[in-house]
Amino acid sequence: xxxxxxxxxxxxxxxxxxxxxxxxxxxxxxxxxxxxxxxxxxxxxxxxxxxxxxxxxxxxxxxxxxxxxxxxxxxxxxxxxxxxxxxxxxxxxxxxxxxxxxxxxxxxxxxxxxxxxxxxxxxxxxxxxxxxxxxxxxxxxxxxxxxxxxxxxxxxxxxxxxxxxxxxxxxxxxxxxxxxxxxxxxxxxxxxxxxxxxxxxxxxxxxxxxxxxxxxxxxxxxxxxxxxxxxxxxxxxxxxxxxxxxxx
Amino acid sequence: xxxxxxxxxxxxxxxxxxxxxxxxxxxxxxxxxxxxxxxxxxxxxxxxxxxxxxxxxxxxxxxxxxxxxxxxxxxxxxxxxxxxxxxxxxxxxxxxxxxxxxxxxxxxxxxxxxxxxxxxxxxxxxxxxxxxxxxxxxxxxxxxxxxxxxxxxxxxxxxxxxxxxxxxxxxxxxxxxxxxxxxxxxxxxxxxxxxxxxxxxxxxxxxxxxxxxxxxxxxxxxxxxxxxxxxxxxxxxxxxxxxxxxxxxxxxxxxxxxxxxxxxxxxxxxxxxxxxxxxxxxxxxxxxxxxxxxxxxxxxxxxxxxxxxxxxxxxxxxxxxxxxxxxxxxxxxxxxxxxxxxxxxxxxxxxxxxxxxxxxxxxxxxxxxxxxxxxxxxxxxxxxxxxxxxxxxxxxxxxxxxxxxxxxxxxxxxxxxxxxxxxx
Numbered sequence: 318x319x320x321x322x323x324x325x326x327x328x329x330x331x332x333x334x335x336x337x338x339x340x341x342x343x344x345x346x347x348x349x350x351x352x353x354x355x356x357x358x359x360x361x362x363x364x365x366x367x368x369x370x371x372x373x374x375x376x377x378x379x380x381x382x383x384x385x386x387x388x389x390x391x392x393x394x395x396x397x398x399x400x401x402x403x404x405x406x407x408x409x410x411x412x413x414x415x416x417x418x419x420x421x422x423x424x425x426x427x428x429x430x431x432x433x434x435x436x437x438x439x440x441x442x443x444x445x446x447x448x449x450x451x452x453x454x455x456x457x458x459x460x461x462x463x464x465x466x467x468x469x470x471x472x473x474x475x476x477x478x479x480x481x482x483x484x485x486x487x488x489x490x491x492x493x494x495x496x497x498x499x500x501x502x503x504x505x506x507x508x509x510x511x512x513x514x515x516x517x518x519x520x521x522x523x524x525x526x527x528x529x530x531x532x533x534x535x536x537x538x539x540x541x542x543x544x545x546x547x548x549x550x551x552x553x554x555x556x557x558x559x560x561x562x563x564x565x
Numbered sequence: 566x567x568x569x570x571x572x573x574x575x576x577x578x579x580x581x582x583x584x585x586x587x588x589x590x591x592x593x594x595x596x597x598x599x600x601x602x603x604x605x606x607x608x609x610x611x612x613x614x615x616x617x618x619x620x621x622x623x624x625x626x627x628x629x630x631x632x633x634x635x636x637x638x639x640x641x642x643x644x645x646x647x648x649x650x651x652x653x654x655x656x657x658x659x660x661x662x663x664x665x666x667x668x669x670x671x672x673x674x675x676x677x678x679x680x681x682x683x684x685x686x687x688x689x690x691x692x693x694x695x696x697x698x699x700x701x702x703x704x705x706x707x708x709x710x711x712x713x714x715x716x717x718x719x720x721x722x723x724x725x726x727x728x729x730x731x732x733x734x735x736x737x738x739x740x741x742x743x744x745x746x747x748x749x750x751x752x753x754x755x756x757x758x759x760x761x762x763x764x765x766x767x768x769x770x771x772x773x774x775x776x777x778x779x780x781x782x783x784x785x786x787x788x789x790x791x792x793x794x795x796x797x798x799x800x801x802x803x804x805x806x807x808x809x810x811x812x813x814x815x816x817x818x819x820x821x822x823x824x825x826x827x828x829x830x831x832x833x834x835x836x837x838x839x840x841x842x843x844x845x846x847x848x849x850x851x852x853x854x855x856x857x858x859x860x861x862x863x864x865x866x867x868x869x870x871x872x873x874x875x876x877x878x879x880x881x882x883x884x885x886x887x888x889x890x891x892x893x894x895x896x897x898x899x900x901x902x903x904x905x906x907x908x909x910x911x912x913x914x915x916x917x918x919x920x921x922x923x924x925x926x927x928x929x930x931x932x933x934x935x936x937x938x939x940x941x942x943x944x945x946x947x948x949x950x951x952x953x954x955x956x957x958x959x960x961x962x963x964x965x966x967x968x969x970x971x972x973x974x975x976x977x978x979x980x981x982x983x984x985x986x987x988x989x
Binding site: 378404408412425436439 | 584982
């Protein structure tokens with residue numbers, strides 16, 4: 318992997334200040350996020366839990382800049398996103414954010430190598446070493462021998478590995494995972510979670526939305542949401558990771 | 566990397582379309598047929614009008630042709646009367662007036678038609694036998710195939726010589742050259758001194774003898790001397806006697822701008838000297854102008870019919886692309902989440918539309934170039950493919966892709982990413 322930008326653990330990478338998100342559902346207004354303030358810091362590994370309707374998906378969408386808060390300020394790596402237009406928000410996504418979805422969401426027309434590079438294609442100034450980065454990441458997730466396979470030729474676990482490689486290709490501030498193991502059998506899910514553990518150990522910042530205790534038990538911190546607010550924050554349920562660089 | 570952005574977009578478009586090969590193929594059919602019909606129709610229209618124009622041009626675009634016309638027989642035609650004399654048509658006085666008083670003329674060529682059978686051994690036919698002057702060939706631009714045309718010596722000597730048109734020569738002399746041989750016209754023998762190419766120089770080798778292009782030419786004086794002013798036309802059940810001085814006077818005008826002037830003068834002169842409408846003034850230039858106008862209208866009509874099928878093809882593309890956009894809502898959501906800007910999505914779908922329509926356009930151009938060849942081969946019609954037609958058809962088909970792709974692409978680009986991602 319290319320050298321990540323030097324980043325100190327503890328530096329805030331995603332800050333939410335009094336963020337609210339209110340939907341209009343016909344006549345009624347639904348408050349999905351209610352005066353939500355929090356700081357996610359570099360190197361943290363979070364599980365976000367909550368029942369459906371608790372606002373965890375909305376939180377993920379706001380963090381991922383695909384949804385705009387109705388109020389408050391959201392900063393990514395210190396940059397305020399409130400005044401950005403659609404193109405600028407897209408640029409933030411392609412440069413600073415990585416997504417892992419429940420149903421993998423690879424693009425069927427593209428092979429593994431191309432799928433990994435998609436976020437780079439959409440940057441205003443794509444890096445020249447996209448191909449090498451993608452190859453290295455495919456190796457990293459154990460798919461170095463399947464670079465030219467199409468998603469339909471891969472198993473679910475393999476597809477999710479490609480998706481994770483894709484989420485890493487732009488060296489993001491945040492990796493946002495939405496029920497990333499929801500569609501996998503327990504063995505494959507375990508492998509994916511081990512991969513997340515490794516990434517955490519390397520110093521990546523990961524936010525994982527889940528409703529499975531098996532998943533949330535493995536993360537560093539857990540946040541529980543209810544009615545668009547933080548119900549409970551459980552820090553350091555697991556020992557701090559081995560510092561980046563010494564693992565593997 | 567930036568340079569091959571478009572190339573990559575095209576490759577991606579092709580790949581996306583290849584995921585649904587049959588659907589993509591069917592979608593291109595509309596544009597394919599539209600494009601090919603534009604080309605084929607323009608080629609056939611062009612060919613037809615070119616043929617008409619060539620026929621007119623062979624009459625000579627700088628000529629004014631006066632013809633004798635048998636007047637309508639509105640006076641009592643005796644039902645039992647089988648023999649009578651009809652006198653009509655252009656007279657030698659008309660010829661003299663034209664020659665002496667008309668300005669801006671280069672030459673005047675009178676011609677008489679002789680109603681006699683042409684025979685050689687046991688072969689006989691009824692071509693148009695014209696007694697005329699040597700300048701006839703210059704004025705009408707006919708081309709000598711073999712030997713020579715009539716000359717002034719023939720005229721002065723009142724020689725019994727004739728020139729055959731190609732069709733006549735082939736029919737009467739199937740196995741040998743007619744030059745120097747003799748044919749019988751009516752009761753007299755004539756030596757063949759030359760042959761002329763047929764008027765319509767298409768591939769009518771198989772044209773049966775006796776068609777209007779079959780012509781035999783003899784010197785004017787020879788015609789006067791042997792056949793006189795009075796001729797007998799024998800038809801089934803009746804004999805008809807006619808007295809006609811001249812059947813045709815071709816006036817060659819010195820410059821194109823004077824053609825109209827001479828034509829008007831001729832009309833005026835004839836109207837003053839003829840009691841009845843026993844003449845006709847043919848102005849090839851006028852016909853040519855009219856033919857050009859007809860061609861223009863013809864092209865517009867054909868072009869619009871073909872354009873309608875292109876339009877339908879475009880609507881077909883739009884229809885399929887709208888369905889595709891709905892079907893690929895999730896893909897759009899993924900791409901947006903991964904950082905695609907609206908213009909990236911627009912480009913992606915627009916490129917797919919253009920690939921579809923250009924693909925159809927290319928196949929259509931190929932088919933459109935093939936159809937005229939087949940038409941020429943099997944329907945024996947002349948077709949002309951101007952380089953402009955395939956270019957136009959191709960450009961329109963590409964344009965169709967852009968125009969009818971814009972709305973689906975815009976629909977795709979303006980989707981809310983959150984909604985699109987939730988779409989199953």
